[in-house]
Amino acid sequence: MGSSKVRVGMIGYQFMGKAHSHAYRDLPFYFDKEVEPVMQAIAGRNEENVRQAAEKMGWNSYETDWRRLIERDDIDLIDIVTPNNTHEEIAVAAAEAGKHVICEKPLSLTVEQAERMAEAVERNKVVHMISHNYRFVPAVAYAKRLIEEGRLGEIYHMRATYLQDWIMDPAFPLVWRLSKEVSGTGALGDIGAHSIDLARFLVGDIAEVVSTMKTFIKERPAAEASGGLSGMGSKDKVGNVEVDDTSAFLAHFENGAVGVFEATRFAGGNRNGNRFEINGSKGSVRWDMENMNNLDVYFHDDETGLQGFRKIHCTEEEHPYAGAYWPAGHIIGYEHTFINLLAELMDGIKEGFSPSPNFVDGVKNQQILAAIVKSAETRQWITVGGR
Structure with a gap:
């Protein structure tokens, strides 16, 4: 058929x-x-x-x-x-x-x-x-499974960084991702939003945040021709940068866990350093997008002398989405995360439901972004969803 x-x-x-x-x-x-x-x-x-x-x-x-x-x-x-x-x-x-x-x-x-x-x-x-x-990376989805199964126990910590360096040159032009009118925020909404969504996916909803945001280069050449990540700068026109170059925040999750987050486009040497570590009472996981097929896993009940992080190569049938691709050990890449996402969307259209993350998640993520911005302005802890 x-x-x-x-x-x-x-x-x-x-x-x-x-x-x-x-x-x-x-x-x-x-x-x-x-x-x-x-x-x-x-x-x-x-x-x-x-x-x-x-x-x-x-x-x-x-x-x-x-x-x-x-x-x-x-x-x-x-x-x-x-x-x-x-x-x-x-x-x-x-x-x-x-x-x-x-x-x-x-x-x-x-x-x-x-x-x-x-x-x-x-x-x-x-x-x-x-x-x-990034929810649809096999290693990330497998981390979610371990957490849901209780293998890590009670979750205590999540620390997540998203580090890039592509706008460090002061001569880099004022592309739309650096325009508050077009993008809303800078590093926070562009890459920090991914860390926020992963936090909600893996650990749970965030109750309150306290943050700091900073713009290092406050003027840039006006963009004469540009996309979101590249462009040609004007030789005689400059514009003000009104979005953050870096954003860092602490978070209290509704389930009691504590989060530490950093998003910056000024971390020299980091091309796409999307990383997280989650610690629980029974174990920990950590992941790095630049080695996206690997998940580091630690279990506290391993025998003394053998304790430590083990590296799981998430390319086997047991790992979410991995079975659709190649034999074990044959890695997939960034582009396959979108294939996995759209595969879920096709199922949703067939069955008449909206797979996560959907617009409901988008609203919750936007509430967290707004709370982070407000906290940086007021220098106070801000409750997520408050007006």
Whole structure:
């Protein structure tokens, strides 16, 4: 029996557009799903660029107006990979048109926007997800299983860092990820949001936070041509940097655990240092995205003399998602995290539910981001979700 099709319309086509396009193309190769994606159309403002992107990435057609894409009868799912300040308008319009929605993180600029997005998808009964792809690393999903099974006991600590260094040069231009109007925050919302989502996924909801945020380089060349991660700077125009270069915060989880978090784009030598360690009464786990197939595991009841972290290579059938790929020991990469995420989305569309992380998670994550910003401004502990 053949699979039914989900016709995808993607808005945006740069870094995340490439990652999502690759995942749609390869998903049927690795996963046998009763619902499979069809790369129906892509939308972008520059006709020449979007036409080239459609041809290169395998989309059947293109539009230069995202509204036209949403209006099309041959689109079932809208994929939003545009800058943060556009998410609300597009997602609400898609939901009102009865389209399923997947949106890049963070969900929006503010809690209020996120709540309106969540209300729209729930009211229109469409399937929705937010693209926190790191939940779908086999090693991370296996860590979640160990925690749920009680193998680590009562959780005491989570410490997480997300360290990058790509904007350390003062001559790097003011791309949209460094614009408060477009992105909302800097390192906090761009990469810290991933650590926050992993914390909620692995440990539980966060009750309160206290934070500090700092901008090291307060002026940069204006961007004359740019994407989110690269651009050409003006020789005679500068702009003010209004977002954080680094953000650090402490967290109290609702279950009593304590969290320590750091997100920075000024950690020289770290290209994508997404890492965490979780300590419990019976054991610990730690993970590093730059060695994403490995999970370090420690159990307190190992015999004296053999205690210590052991390295688990999470490429076996027992590890979530790994069985869809290669024989044990044959590693997968960053791009496969998106395939795994979209495989869950296809199941959700078939069964009529919204897999986690979805817009409900997006709202909760946005509440934590807002509390972190408020804490840095007031220099006080802030309750998550408070107004």
